[in-house]
Amino acid sequence: MTTRKVLISGASIAGPALAGLLARTGYDVTVVEKASQLRAGGQAVDFKGRTHRDILTRMGVWDDVCAQQTPKTDWRMVDDADRVMAVIPGEFIGGDVEILRGDLAGILHRRSADDVDYVFGDEIAALTDGPDGVDVSFAHRADERFDLVVGADGVHSAVRRLAFGPELDHVERLGYFYAVASGSVPLDGLETRLPSGRAVAYGYNVPGRLALAGGQKAPNLFVFRGGGGDAYDRRDIDSQRGFLQDAFAGVGWRVPEMLAAAGAASDFYLDEITRTRMTTYTRGRVALVGDAGYANTLGGFGTGLAMMGAYVLAGELARAHGDHGAAFAAYDARMRKPTKVARTGSAGPFLAPPTQRRIRLRDRTFANPVMRRAMMWITDVFATDTSLPDYGPGVAARVR
Structure with missing residues (x-):
């Protein structure tokens, strides 16, 4: 039976990307987002390599992304006296386009808004997957039946929990946390004038903790080891701010000023660094796209994988003419290889090494030109998947 009515949960990256593609191939698409509006700002995301560029080009958004890209930001790792110990190149941190x-999210929403029904301020409360459709209950609006439901609602996906089981059955906690918050921090005595098209951020490490003063228009970033996600309330911003303050208590450099800025920031965000353990992303009439299925927090490939998964x-x-069973099986098979990067490694120990020796080892790696080139080559390998199919004008050309 041909499926035509699709519900997507989540309006960040993967959700609007998929919604636009489906709507322009004849689907009746609704996107539900629990936030009251699109979330502005946030940390930079990036795309790297031929595969990512091909996807953005086929989806018709490459020029828009380039027009709004941020400068490449080099991370200068410094000590207490502001001496630069190593430079992590922007090409390693941010890929080709950032x-x-x-x-x-704004680009993807604008390109799909005329063809997609966006519902903000609501969320899925329950779903029942049956042979003829998925019956969905919402927090606020009336119950409704859909042919397919897609979870594009992040690493804490409600759709995954309802359709696949508890979060910890599919998501691995890695013992690290991160926080992102805007706020200007004085960088007196540090070089801030750079060649056109580049920016600089300054990072300071003590064992198990990183404080990164963001570059041009970029938020500040904190990464740290912690005892567990139960140490704060994920739905309470004040609890999260307190958790961050405790983690960096007594740390010097410019960290007190950064913490003060985070305490006043309206866009403060904190979460655990996690990765998924999933190798199949569909069940019945439900599918997962992006971090809901293949997350590796701060790993550097999440946004590219989200766009790839949507495509x-x-x-x-x-290709399956709406036969969701055949399409879902092909989607699982196609995504298994590129999502392998989401099931390995963790950004936490790299960004906030647990010992002073590990901090020195990382800095020496990037201070050595040969080792730095080797690290860049590794990221190039992970970013390129030569097996990306061309689904033809039925998918790509209809995206304006």
């Missing part, structure tokens, strides 16, 4: 998460799922549904 853009603020909120700007990318592949839409393409396989088009």
